[in-house]
Every structure is written in C-alpha cells, then in structure tokens.
Amino acid sequence: MKKKHHKKKPSFFKKWSAKLHLWFGLGIGFLIFIISITGALYVFKDEIENITRKDVIYHNEQHIAQKQVLPIRVLEKSVDEQVKEKYPIHWVNIPIDKKMSYQFYWYEHNKDGWNYFDEFPIYKVAYVNPYNGKVLRTYDEKNGFFQIVKMIHWSYLLKQDWGTYVVGIPVIIFIIMLISGIVLWWPKNKAARKQRFSFKWKNIKNWKRKNYDLHNVLGFYASIFALIFSITGLFYAFFIVQSAIYVIFSGGETKYPDFSAIKTKAPIELRTEGTLDKIINTVQQKYPDSFGFAIDLGHEHMDDHEHPNFEVYVKYLSYSYHKSSSLIFDENSGELLHTHDPKDKNFGEKAVGANYDIHVGSILGLPTKIIAFIVSLICASLPVTGFLIWWGRRKKKPVKAV
Secondary structure, X not given: OOOXXXXXXXXXXXXXXXXXXXXXXXXXXXXXXXXXXXXXXXXXXXXXXXXXXXXXXXXXXXXXXXXXXXXXXXXXXXXXXXXXOOOOOOEEEEXXXXXXXXXXXXEEOOOOOOEXXXXXXXXXXXXXXXXXXXXXXXEOHHHOHHHHHHHHHHHOOEOHHHHHHHHHXXXXXXXXXXXXXXXXHOOOOHHHHHHHOOOOOOOOOXXXXXXXXXXXXXXXXXXXXXXXXXXXXXXXXXXXXXXXXXXXXXXXXXXXXXXOOOOOOOOHHHOOOOHHHHHHHHHXXXXXXXXXXXXXOOOOOOOOOOOOOXXXXXXXXXXXXXXXXXXXXXXXXXXXXXXXXXXXXXXXXXXXXXXXXXXXXXXXOHHHHHHHHHHHHHHHXXXXXXXXXXXXXXXXXXXXXX
C-alpha cells in the first residue's frame, strides 16, 4: 500500500503574497502594460532619429576651416524670418563638432493646460546651418511620434503636475508586485529550483504550462532590472524619491548644492549683441572635447520665473547626460563666474545626474539600451501572461464525481 503524500499548505506570508499579486495585477495590469510598452518604444529614439535626420544633423557646408559661424543674434533673426513663429525662440543647442547643425528650439509651457496638448502650445526645432543661417528643416516635436510616446509614458498625456502621480502610483504597486512575485517564485527545495531558472518544454504541449513558465522565468530574470527602472522612474513623480537617492548616495548629505547666490552683478549697460557670443566662445574653448551645450536666448516665456544667474549646461557625451558641467555667467558682461565640473560633484549629485540615463538605458550606450528594451518588453508581457494564468484557472472545469 502506497503512502499518501499530503501537499504542504503555503505559508500565511506566501498565501497573502499570492492574493496581493493577483489583486494588484488585475487592478493595474493594463496601466503597467502601457508604461512598459511606451518605455520600450522610446529606448532607441536617438538611434532612429540619427538615421532619419542624418541629412540635417550635418549641414554639409564646404570649406568650413576658412569660414566663421554667424553671431548668435544674427542667426536667431535669420531663423525667425524663415520660420515665422509667433513665439520667441527659447534656446539653441550648439554642438562642438563644427560639421553639425545648430538646433533652435521653440518651447512654451502653459501651466493652466489640463492635458499635454494644452499644456505645451509649442515644442518645435529647426536645424540650422550656422555658417549662412539657412534653416535646413523644422520638426514639430510636440506632435512627433517619440514625444507622444514619451508623454504617454510620463503622464498618460495628462497635466504634468498630477499626471506623473497617475503614472507613479501604479509603478509603486508594480514594485510591490515584483517583490511578491519573487516570493511566489522562490523554490521550496532543490528539485523545484532546477525548474525555475529555465524553460522545460521538451515534452510539454499545454499552452497554459508554457504561459506559466513565460510569466515566472522571464519575470524572475527581469525583476532586478525592472526594479531599477521603476525606482528611477519614481524619481520624476515623487520628490521624496529624488531626495532619498541624493541622501543615500551622498553619504547622508541633506542639502543639495545651491549656486543661486552667484548672481549677475555687472550693469545692464554692458550687455550687447555680442554678449552671448562671448559666452559661447568661452564654453567652446574650455570644453573642446565635449559634445555640445545649450544657450538660453533670454526671452520672456509663458512660465517665466526669476533666474538669479545665467547658467550653461555642457553635455560631454552624445548618448548620455550623466557626465556634464554647469557654468554660471554674468549675463550682462559675459564673464564666467563659476564652474561645476564632474570632479567637483559628490556621489549623490552624480547619482541624481545619472538617473535619466539609467532609466532609459543609455548610461553605457547601446548595450544597456538593449537591456532596457528587452526588460521593458518583458514587463509589458507580465500583465498579459499573468492575466492568462488567472483566466485559465478561472475557467477550469469542475471534476465530476464518480
């Protein structure tokens, strides 16, 4: 007579982990699918645009070694006359590579708008040959594919002030689901462990079993990266996450470096049409090996606020923002007042500066972007495979009594 083996009941903790995993999954699964799939779509934005815009990213001006770029105010006037926008140009991206075009941006933020399309009346870029002022092409970034994808991911196209919470709260729940998922995945013994790390489909024909393995195995391998991408995403929704990241990585520092006390002191009479050119030349000479920098053209805008000084952000790498410098100038005289380079930053500042690159996978270039893309697709699949597991169990036929 065979000895009966009674199936061990799951622990209280595991039982409630399963319930939370199910309820949360059914509640926010669709939202997580949208966040994840838009994240995957956005990953290779730069690579795709570098191909589709290649003919305007480089201006193809000949014999540039014997030529000078036009003064920035002359370029601005030329661009205004060609594009004829009712809004003033906000800023210009200036590359260090002299073969590349300048990028002039129009960008306005209406704080009273209740959705993305109302909140941003314009977001547009013109690629410009800096040697003759010719506009090579303009792009409506506001309604562009990648910008729409980004803003769905960012706020579901809702007003930023509260749309980020509508995205952030499901992401918090998703983090709880990742942890409860690991609890449920954790094997009870050595024999069970062998089946949890890979697909054992050699003699399996049942789609339910394959779907179950897809959910568990892929979910396990993606979980640590999904956790990192989730936390770095919460950085943009909740200030407390930003503060926590800074405090933890700075070794307990609670005050972020503040340079607002460094102010413009020269009289406004010293400001001329060539002041910005003086600032541009200083940056180019100081950072000849960087990728480029942005210059605000100083016009009034819809969301204007007081600027204590004139700051220039220098980007070192084409694919990433984490390595950067910020320079403060006197906006009237064009004199350099302060420099804050990577060597001057504590580890907390570096962690905050690297957050975006970690989140989108660009921190180490293409390899980490591929990881971000694959993990985002897996995260998008988890609500689908999870729902199918629940549906399959729900549809089980009751066993007939003999």
